[in-house]
Amino acid sequence: MPDWDEHKQEDRESYGSAWVTEADTVDARRTEEFAEEVVEEQTKPLGLWADTWRRLKRNRVALVGLGIIIVFLTVGMVETIFYQAHWHVRASSEATASHSAGYLAPYDPNAVNYALSPQGLGSPPSWSHPFGTDYLGRDIFSRTLVATRVAMLVGIIAVAIALTLGLLLGPVSGYYGGAIDSVIMRAADIFFAFPYILFVLLIMSVLGQGFQNVFIAIGVLGWATFARVVRGQILSVKSMEYVEAARAQGASDLRIIFRHVLPNSMAPVYVAVAMAIGGAIATEAALSYLGIGIQPPGSSWGLMISDAVNYLAGGNWWWLLFPSLALVTTVFGFISFGNGLRDATDPKLKE
16 A cells, blocks of 8 residues: 555655755845856956955945046146146136136136126026126136145145155054054154144144145144054064065065065055045145135135135025035045945955
8 A cells, every 4th residue: 555644755845844945045145246256256366456446346335436536636637737837728818917827617716707796795606607606706616626626636745745654654663663663653642632623723823824834734644544554554464474584585674664564564555545635635625714724815615615604694505505515525535435445455344
């Protein structure tokens, strides 16, 4: 006679627990992600920056930030070229006669035209002046473009100063340790102890107002951050085998630091650079807003926002909107790209 219990047991195994067990092993991720990982496994291991770019492409916010950076850097570079070459898109008679600095903007950013500022309140956006005009009849779009050059220069030069100091002091502190490390790190702690903006105001009060003094003050105060980042990386790298091999071959300390140790410790530094440029641009805007940064008739987003606040009660919203939007967009671009770069280079966050 057939064993009915045995058939029932087979049915249960076919349609019951065995299927559930197989379903548990199915990869629930999206097909494209699974296919991408299969391709990755079949290809050769990527280099550091190729692997970083591959991971960065998955972060859409970081890519948006990178696009913003490229746009504003391009505008700033072109504005700088026009400024140095004394080129003008549409030169006023005063600019032509005085051979003044050039500008990419469609109008002279400092040209006063009271016809465009009825009752001293400016005029709202129009086809000829898409961002409107201010209380002196100056084109806000032109001033915003010129202020982009100022912001990019301050951000890049100030961070370059801070990065240079940090890359000189940080590796020395981390490599030698001992008393040298203590002295450098205690100096960094002093810089961290003071409120940043107050320290900048103190330096600006000593150096005086002016464009050059803005990025000097910001750059001098930023070295401690880079020095501490580099020091932490040096401490984790200096005991590795390739460093010991270089030392055994008789390489000098400076060669070991700047040829072998520092190049393998730069990934977190690039992240810090992106973050610091955004912070430097915001600091310059704050200094100009307070009246100790870029001085009139120069163009700065912070200076334009300060002028707009004084006339905001008159309903001149366009004065405040467009410089603020440019400032927020630029800082967002650098910060979001820095966050994405950090996630792409941090081994703890790769999976």
